[in-house]
Amino acid sequence: MKVLMRGNEAMAEAAIRAGCRTYFGYPITPQNEILEYMAAHLPAVGGACVQAESEVAAINMCYGAAAAGVRTLTSSSSPGISLKMEGISYLAGARLPVVIINVMRAGPGLGNIAPAQGDYFQATKGGGHGDYRLIVLAPSTVQEAAELVMLAFELADRYRVPAMILADGMLGQMMEPVELPPPIPPERIPPKPWALTGAKGRPPNVVSSFDLDPHRFREILRGLWDVYRQIQRDEVRWEEYQTEDAELVLVAYGTMGRICRTVVRRARREGLRVGLFRPITLWPFPSEPLRRLSARVPVFLTVELSAGQMWEDVRLSVDGRAQTPFYGELGGVVPTPEEILNEVKKYVRG
Amino acid sequence: MPPKGMVVIDKDRCKGCGVCVATCPFGVLALSPEFNRYGYNVAAMAAPEKCTGCTMCAQMCPDAAIEVYLYRPAKEAV
Amino acid sequence: MSVVETKVPAGFVPVYTRPKALSDKRFTYCPGCDHGIITRLVAEAIDELGIQERTVGVAPVGCAVFLYEFFRCDFAQAAHGRACAVATGIKRANPELIVFTYQGDGDLAAIGTAETVHAANRGENITVIFVNNQIYGMTGGQMAPTTLPGMRTTTTPEGRDLRSTGYPLKISEMLAQLDGPAYITRQAVFDVRHVQMARKAILRAFRNQLEGKGFSLVEIVASCPTNLRIPPAEGVRWVKEQALKYFPLGDLKVRE
Structure with a gap:
């Protein structure tokens, strides 16, 4: 229900x-x-x-x-x-x-x-x-x-x-x-079994992040x-949407991922082959699937409500195999699908 | 006739701070010239015959290093 | 002088033994430090109430940072000052547990003031042992909020100047003004009589928790011979002649 x-x-x-x-x-x-x-x-x-x-x-x-x-x-x-x-x-x-x-x-x-x-x-x-x-x-x-x-x-x-x-x-x-x-x-x-429930019938449990011995702490x-x-x-999780034939893949998460899904639909209606790669786990970041995708997709446009933070992980994953431009907004401003679509059009033509 | 009381000092716990020596009202304890493995002069019974088993030294010991015993042969028989 | 006697001859019976709630681990406190007495008194209270198997301690940051090694009960190591918040979490998660914190004056009365005041004000049903030795011991003797006027520390080399550093913080008096706490008391351990009084106070603070009475705090005025650069036995005089002027002993709040 x-x-x-x-x-x-x-x-x-x-x-x-x-x-x-x-x-x-x-x-x-x-x-x-x-x-x-x-x-x-x-x-x-x-x-x-x-x-x-x-x-x-x-x-x-x-x-x-x-x-x-x-x-x-x-x-x-x-x-x-x-x-x-x-x-x-x-x-x-x-x-x-x-x-x-x-x-x-x-x-x-x-x-x-x-x-x-x-x-x-x-x-x-x-x-x-x-x-x-x-x-x-x-x-x-x-x-x-x-x-x-x-x-x-x-x-x-x-x-x-x-x-x-x-x-x-x-x-x-x-x-x-x-x-x-x-x-x-x-x-x-x-x-x-490690929890603090009272040391009854077992040795005491200690919950701590402390160890003075560098070698022991290293272990x-x-x-x-x-x-x-x-x-x-x-545990890597991500979603791909219409990436199969994409000439440009939007990389976005959370609310931006949702908006970019709309962008993909509008782009497709205009005949632009655009897809979406949406990380669900930001850590661990889905580097490997993005790397695989970069073997055949020439442009990854990262879109974030920031000056470009996940963008760094995208670039590390793509590692120069494709173009990795960025589009973002600051200060709590949320870009519209139209604005993002205009940005997309700088890289792909129908 | 054995003394009324006696103390057992855990040599390795004792840090030779002397609080027990200063506390004992009967002058039983003193810091011994002996070192423990950590390099502290440990406390010891210098005048064991004067010990009454009053436990004051143990109550003041900052290292929980002192145990106190009382001479109670009758109780032991019971 | 004889070597240290370790064998107990026949006919002797124990009248004072090491508390069972303590582990075999040596205390890591400095020689003559009051912490050792206070730690032992907590263990004695746990023994006397028979609560070792349901007690969870919260260790602070400071000279008692290794507290969890000294006890045979479950322990959490808290971030500096956060012990009362951690204890709140444990107690709320499992009210069957007996939860205590053990904190110094830097931990409880400086960086952890907010956590302490609000746990007290909520009347959290926990027991707080507060060791006030008027200095940051572990870090090498810097000024604490409780440092006495004129007292030399490594950060008040000319003595604490009240005009620029304020006054010794009387946290127990502050807490006693609140409606939340059940029991706020200030004790000392500089002689046997005071050790016995402190022992009773700690026992009461734990018993309050067992009876569901709420927040209980036992402040213990102590000395730090190492950082005062005095022989351990002179710590007694320090507490009596200096510290008690600003931190008078006695019950500050008792809610029956």
Whole structure:
């Protein structure tokens, strides 16, 4: 049964269905509906929602709840995510499976509350200090947002790696019909023998990101990077749309991916052979499929709501085999399909 | 007649801070010239016959290195 | 003088033994540091209440950063200052657990002030052990918010100047003004009598949690002989003659 839901609410409901039983957040537009939804609905399923005193506190509450073995969520928008970065680094170091939703707005600084994609570097390249990565999932519809939230919990638990949903203000606020995935039965959530549940009948468990011995810490990080490489091998997700005969492929994610799908349809109507490559996992980035595509597609036009961040990963993947121009908007301005189509026409003719 | 009490100091835990020596009201303890493996002069019973087993040294020990025993032969029989 | 006696002759029975909640690990504190006494008192409280198998500690950043190695119970290592937030997360996720934090004055009263104040104000049902030694010990003796007026530290080489660095932060007095906390007390461990009082206070702070009373904080005024550059035994005099002038002992808030 489809229901009409706002993106933020659909993500919150999906989290509950994924077995999330603790949520810690702080108000910031344009993601307040997640906190409000959790405050209204988590207690009913025996969960706990705390409106924290800061983003810093919220992410550290997540650290505690995840350490205790419970599925936990926090959400924020760009400036708040910056505040969470310290905690996210600690989550990565302590191998805690927390899901973080970033409903991006325009920055830097206070910026504004309009949709933007300026946090790509922060999300995919580390963001906090140290050698770590997050699993980063980028939905482009409300339906996909709900599904990816459920996937994020699954992946975070499977690999003990924090996962981020990189959405934006447009997706968070948009209302769409959505078929909510069925709730995960509690017995399907994997056991966590490492969790802090009380040292009864077993040696004490310690959740920590700390080791003073460089050689020992190096081994811990090597193990962590083995996990990252496994994720890069097994969890890459992307969508291709009309790329089979394309002379130009748009590369875009999230809200921009959605708009670029419209661009492809309009271009096709005008006889332009344009396709779309839409990364769903921003980390791991779908480099290999993009590389394969670059063997036969001459132009990859990256379109982002930023000055060009994912663009760098596109260029690294294409590695000079094709043209890789960029088109982007700044400050929360969202380009129209017409504007993008005009840009496309600089590279392909019908 | 054995003393009323005795203390057992864990040599490897003791850091020779001397807090127990300063605490003992009966002058039982002193820092020994002996070094432990970490290079600390460890505390020891210099006058064991004066120990009453009052536990004050153990309560003040910052390294949880002292255990205290009382002479209770009757209780042991029970 | 005899060598260290390790065998207990027949007829002697133990009256004071190492708490069972402590692991075999040596403390990493400096010689004569009050942290060791306070850590042991926490272990004694856990033993006395029989809660070792359901206790989760939260270790700070600072001199007690290795706290998780000293206990035989589950532990989380928190980011600097965030222990009360981490404890909140653990407790909310699993209210059956007994959760305590153990923090110094830099951790709790400087970088973690917000987390501490708001956990207290929410009345989080956790136990907080706050070791106030008026200095950043682990990093080498810099000024803490609790550093005494005129006290020399590596960042106040001429002594703390109140005009430019403010006053010793009385966090327990601040917290005692809130409606949230159940128990705020300030104790010390410079002699046996005070150790026993501190022991009772820590026990009460844990018992409060077991009884669901809410946020309990035991501040313990301590000294840092290493950074004060005084012999350990003189730390006692430091606390009594200097620190207690600004941090008087006693219960600041008790909600029955």
